[in-house]
């Protein structure tokens with residue numbers, strides 16, 4: 001399939017209040033909670049026990065599969081508990097709680113990795129604990145390893161940052177451009193078949209576009225693509241199409257069309273890790289929203305409770321609204337301010353009671369706005385209708401036929417719906433139903449074979 005023009009056509013307010021604010025490092029929190037699943041793939045396996053003393057950057061959990069990622073202590077102190085943690089998506093995973101000694105003593109094991117080919121680069125990136133810092137959480141090493149299996153000619157650096165409020169990638173582009181350049185040089189060295197590096201940045205960040213254009217002015221392999229400020233430019237399929245005009249078919253990966261997509265902060269972190277050997281133990285994070293007193297960009301240890309971040313920006317203007325991991329379009333609501341930030345939390349958005357009160361849902365008026373808004377040309381009303389069908393077989397067949405798998409849960413359909421219908425929420429329910437149905441079929445097949 002081929003379209004003309006850009007994908008993505010929903011105007012949402014940008015509210016980039018913190019774009020001009022350099023990230024401030026917060027004081028170490030009293031304790032951190034590190035869930036074993038902060039990435040796509042198998043949860044990590046704890047390798048410490050209650051009572052162990054740990055230092056910053058010490059490995060505390062091992063990756064437990066090919067698609068997995070290790071976890072490192074983000075503060076120095078003592079492991080106080082290994083407990084169950086209920087993630088915002090409803091899954092329960094083990095988590096390691098560390099009481100900080102306030103010292104932030106660095107582990108003696110830290111040493112820059114030796115990298116001299118693609119194999120050793122992938123190994124180093126896997127050990128660094130790096131996963132997609134833009135929110136996707138896919139282990140970066142697995143992406144880089146894909147270069148060996150597929151013919152990759154293009155690396156797209158995602159600097160779109162299209163959600164309202166969030167500016168942590170903006171600050172990376174402005175404050176860490178040297179690391180971004182080093183990251184590109186590393187990829188050029190070890191991915192020799194890649195001919196093109198394309199930064200995709202929304203045009204509402206002119207200072208980032210200018211900075212990167214100047215930085216790579218003499219480099220013909222690097223292009224800075226100015227994307228329209230239309231949500232969701234940062235969606236993987238959207239940014240691939242809008243920078244290369246390549247279409248990732250349903251069920252396929254970016255590597256199937258010769259691309260890998262890397263978040264700009266992930267790229268800068270990779271370069272920093274190769275120099276210092278300090279694994280992923282902290283991240284930059286925007287704390288903003290209508291209920292935040294003094295919005296800021298912060299740098300905080302992974303596992304820091306939301307409460308500590310909100311205190312660091314002067315507190316809330318009112319209690320009782322909604323606090324979200326990420327931005328208001330794709331983020332997930334936190335149940336409590338004691339929940340920790342993870343590797344993929346680029347923002348904490350706190351909304352006022354007024355903004356977070358759901359308006360009443362009314363009947364669909366068949367206006368078609370949700371269809372117009374969908375960046376991948378789906379019809380969200382079909383999914384909602386399919387969920388109402390009687391039999392599970394029929395429901396799943398209809399959802400698959402209508403290509404629910406293509407939905408990137410961007411929320412554009414819900415945002416534009418005048419009847420306030422929970423369209424993206426229905427899509428998530430539909431996806432869960434398909435997953436369960438397939439898992440059930442696999443179990444049945446195994447039972448039949450007597451396995």
Ligand code: SF4
Nearest residue numbers: 374407408410411413
């Ligand atoms: S949430 Fe899914 S169906 Fe709705 S607009 Fe986004 S991609 Fe389309």
Ligand code: SF4
Nearest residue numbers: 364365367368370417
């Ligand atoms: S936007 Fe809302 S009201 Fe309009 S067709 Fe879609 S679901 Fe129905």
